[in-house]
Amino acid sequence: MHFSDELALDGNALAGPMAEFFAVDVTSALVTCNDCGAAAPLADQAAYVGGPGWVLRCAGCSSVLVRFVTTRDAVWLDVRGSASWKIPTAPVQRSLP
Numbered sequence: 001m002h003f004s005d006e007l008a009l010d011g012n013a014l015a016g017p018m019a020e021f022f023a024v025d026v027t028s029a030l031v032t033c034n035d036c037g038a039a040a041p042l043a044d045q046a047a048y049v050g051g052p053g054w055v056l057r058c059a060g061c062s063s064v065l066v067r068f069v070t071t072r073d074a075v076w077l078d079v080r081g082s083a084s085w086k087i088p089t090a091p092v093q094r095s096l097p
């Protein structure tokens with residue numbers, strides 16, 4: 001991490017706030033950085049929680065991956081800094097005819 005390491009928590013800090021809006025545990029989501037292309041679980045990224053919202057930065061290059069803000073009547077989720085999120089799900093059970 002290159003951006004204010006002493007202020008950063010790990011990405012698990014976003015698990016609680018984001019759990020209200022995602023039906024899955026997002027800490028294991030593989031988040032790919034739009035700038036450097038590094039892919040790492042959300043839990044391994046750098047979370048900044050001291051402002052009016054939460055900011056998740058890439059552990060590789062410190063670029064902003066996610067901005068997450070809640071207000072009284074809305075949730076703002078800005079994921080422009082991430083190229084993709086791979087969210088693991090339970091295997092789909094398919095029945096054969």
Ligand SMILES: [Zn+2]
Pocket residue numbers: 033034035036037038058059060061062063
């Ligand atoms: Zn990066």
